[in-house]
Amino acid sequence: MRETVISSGKTPIAVRDFGGSGRPLLLLHGAGGNLAQMTALAEHLRPAHRVVTVDLRGHGRSGDGEWRWDEVLADLAAVADDLALASPAVVGVSLGGMVATLWAQRHPECPGAVSLDGNPTLGRPEQLAGMDPKQAATELAKLRAVFDGMAAMIAEPLGADQVAAALAGQRALAQRYGAAPEDWVAAFERNLVPCDDGRSRLRPGPELTGQLREAMESLDLIPAYRDIRCPLLLVLATEDLPEQQAFHELYAAYRRANAERLACLHNPALQVLHLAGASHAMVAERPQEIATLITGFLS
Template identity: 70%
Template sequence: MPDVMIRSAEVPIAAHDSGGPGVPLLLLHGAGGNLANVAALARALRPGHRVVSVDLRGHGRSGDGPWHWDAVLDDLAAVADELGLERPAVVGMSLGGMLATLWAARHPDCPGAVSLDGNPTPARPEDLAGMEPERAAVELARLREVFAGMSAALARPLSPDEVTAAVAGQRALAQRYDSVPDDWVMAFHRNLVTVEGLTRLRPGPELTEQLRVAMASLDLLPAYRAVRSPLLLVLATEDMPEQRPFADLYAAHRRGIAQRLDSVRDNPALRVVHLDGASHAMLAERPGELAGIVADFLAGAASRPRPPGT
């Protein structure tokens, strides 16, 4: 099916309606991605759901706009309204998982939401459990330098040879994860934009910096406390290869997340799964298993009694 462009939102939002029976489901990608990144999960969930995947603002073929959490949630609400998705479930990866959590807190009648490792990147020493503050500050500064270098590299135009090399790299990654190569290549091309003869990747440097600031300041704990619709958090337990130079930092980050979640374990709407052996790239590593986890959770959520007032 072709893309649908939702024009009732603050900025135009591109979506892909895969059809399917059952409860409608909004499927959200991570930062720097687009709806093609979740194509395999969409296919796996389609037998039980009407799956609508979305390009978040500033990504893929959606329009540009400032990154404010409430504004992006309004984008998603516009998609649901325009496509007639009544009380959709929401499933998101990384940045999309953060949005799934915020959606669930905003919509107590949501039939279920799933966050696939949807946590902000390490940003504050106080969130790094078991790491001395001085060392935490040093490691965080080192991580910021890496991110700044990546942002600078992504901001510059790509030559035709660099595009060709990047496509080959996407095919190699697909092979590494035993994935469908066309999904990876499509995801790369979907974020390319050519203006005045210059080809760049989306999101641009301005939105990338807005995303960094927004995620660094985001505290999901109030949402975990407040949520009344069923919410599943699927958390990584291992580092991606790119994270291994910061292994101690990310281990402390995961410990900090676990400690904060302990403080809201009495919320019956919240369920947490630590996925053994999975990294933040879990969607590429184990798409079939994740589809089963999501489908089982949403089916179970539909049969569980809801808290009063929802």
């Protein structure tokens, strides 16, 4: 396993190359994450693929840059060219799944792409099905307030006690999913940046976080699902995260609307799997099963 920074594009991109003689595969994390979060899945995929995990721009140890979908895709192209990855498969979770879908749309020669619950952020009434419009508007306003509060909290520098509490929280989450605590701690620490006053800040910073929210809320992937010509597997969650349960009706309506829109598409290159019992954290919940789905699809 080798870690390096690809500097041939506009933004330096940190990658971890797991090696292997199989077909190349780029593995992408979600918003606010980094490549260290993908380690367990990468290890399960390595027997069949040469896996390269990536810190997306503004995350982990990659450079900063505005969040524009075209430029993010150019970052990945620079990684593939620099590492001589001929026609890599692209697999991503959440934000990374959206990027994988857009890559599949732009690269018909791609041998396959997988989006693990890579859905645009819930934020618009037209994304919902079967909810009273007034109730939907009220619930969406509450959800946006939660997101605003989270963004404001993340933007503030963290003192030593806050960092220690956050690391304890990561260990607790690892225990929830039966994962290695050291992997979750390493992933959190990878996004920490020291400040001059002895405190730390989390990446991505407030500016990029705002750009990400806007980009994910405004993105419509239906044209990509309709137009792709390379094989794309879309694996969708069917359950709420614990943090989503307060908005259960909202997320259920969102899942219904997605299912209805996808059912209207007739593209043989697209496969959709509603994974029973899985939440948005499916990679943490069931890494071996997810890896088996990916390798089976790409084979």
